Amino acid sequence: MVKFPEGQARKYRNVFICKKCSTKIRAQSMKITQGKVKCRRCHGKKFRSVRKK
Numbered sequence: 001m002v003k004f005p006e007g008q009a010r011k012y013r014n015v016f017i018c019k020k021c022s023t024k025i026r027a028q029s030m031k032i033t034q035g036k037v038k039c040r041r042c043h044g045k046k047f048r049s050v051r052k053k
């Protein structure tokens, strides 16, 4: 496992990408898992983290 520097981890932790239209959304991960965040473009509720391929 590669350990990321703290600053970089913080930079990407709260950023998610819409699975439908791949718009970047900055939100708290808790709100993402609770489904409280909507994509501003397609209003989708499914997101993935940035780091994931």
Ligand SMILES: [Zn+2]
Pocket: 018, 019, 020, 021, 022, 023, 039, 040, 041, 042, 043, 044
């Ligand atoms: Zn979207």
